[in-house]
Amino acid sequence: MPERSSTRRKTRQQKSPAEEDITSNVNNNNPSDTPSSPNSTAHSTATQQNPPTEEPINxxxxxxxxxxxxxxxxxxxxxxxxxxxxxxxxxxxxxxxxxxxxxxxxxxxxxxxxxxxxxxxxxxxxxxxxxxxxxxxxxxxxxxxxxxxxxxxxxGTSDEDGAIIEHMTLYIGNEHRLQRRESASDRNTHEWRFFVRASRTDIIEEVQVFLHPTFRQSSLVLQYPPYSIRRVGWGVFTIHANVVLKAGYSWVSPEAEDTSDGQVRGKLPLEWMLDFGGGGSQGRLRLKVRKEKEGVDWDLEVLSEGVRRGWVRQREGDPDYVPTGEE
Known part of the structure; x- marks a missing residue:
């Protein structure tokens, strides 16, 4: 049987760090710079007779x-x-x-x-x-x-500034169920549940949801998963949602925007047209997130920034708040 070609070998070779150092030292040693001695000669001879072993890889x-x-x-x-x-x-x-x-x-x-x-x-x-x-x-x-x-x-993957680029999978959509009509004049025949589901809920600060203005509460802030709301209505419309990241993270997307509390590219606006056909539908997005830094100092910085942003949001939601001259 003919021998197998070298391109079909089942193992490959890779040197260890110690072996790489030995090879480097042997190649870099100059006889004029290194004094000759029986020990050095013996070491050089041994190195030539016993080449670095290689680790076979299947x-x-x-x-x-x-x-x-x-x-x-x-x-x-x-x-x-x-x-x-x-x-x-x-x-x-x-x-x-x-x-x-x-x-x-x-x-x-x-x-x-x-x-x-x-x-x-x-x-x-x-x-x-x-x-x-x-x-x-x-x-x-x-x-x-x-x-x-x-x-x-x-x-991981990093950008030109050394920040880590991570991936996030995000689902947006709605479930739908046709209600039984109590009378011919009853128009609220559709029960639906809008949702945003993400693979990294640990870095999401909140999800802001904006419904049609005819709903009694048309703006909602969902701070904890599952990010979903359930309503009953008679017609379809476009739901707008903002996915806001925690301090220390930002979206890598041309659609990303700065948040009102100062997070640069911390908000990703999304849109979803309600689907009343059958059980509903959903969409999947593959997105990128930029993690600014790592380490203890970064953790403390993120904690401080999170507290600051919390105060800003609280002030924005307080109708009686009056800013002082010191701010």
Missing amino acids: EDDICQICHLLLLRPVKTTCNHIFCEPCFSHWADVSINQMTLGLAIDEPMLLPSNEVEARCPMCRTSTVAQIDQHRTAELQSKYPTAYRIRARNAPF
Whole structure:
């Protein structure tokens, strides 16, 4: 049987940090700068006779995008596995920020660590989630090679200012149920529930909802999930909603606006036309969020900013508040 081509090998090689240092030191040592001694000569000879060992990597443990050892592997719904940084970057360049219309009974995929994109292997629309079991397995199987990969590939995606860019999946839509009419003159025959559901509720400050002015309470502020309201009406109209992020975060979107309390690009305006056909409908958006900083100092700064914004909102909602000259 003929030997398999080198392009079909089932293992790849990767040097350890210690081996890289040895190679670097041997190449950089200049005989004119380093005094000659029997020990140094013996060390040089031993290094030449015993080249650095290499850690074999199975082909099944190599990312199909970067062709290196899988780092924080993610598994797609179409059963393909990639590096988390690689698939996140792939999602960035192929992301569709337009609302994707879905049936109301379409299952919602809202884990916070999900990444959605068209699979680079089979080109089907897919969602990838981090495979914790596979990650632990690779760390145990390739302790040296995995440490090199983790050192050279930072977690997450950052912009030119060093801020971390994260993804958020957001659903907006309404459920609908046709009510039984009590009389021919009864026009309130539609019961509906408007909702906004997000994969990262931990960074959402509030969701502001604006209904048709004919409703008794046409403006609402939803501060805790689930972000939804239920009403009864007779006709469809467009609902406007603002998704406001907490301090320290901002939307990466051309539609983002500054909030009234001073959060730069902290508000994302959305619109949804009520759907009274059948059980309703929903839309899915893949969005980006910018995390300004990290660390203890950042946490304290965010806490302080959150308190300040809370005072501003309280003053805005107090009809009897009169600003002083010190403000």
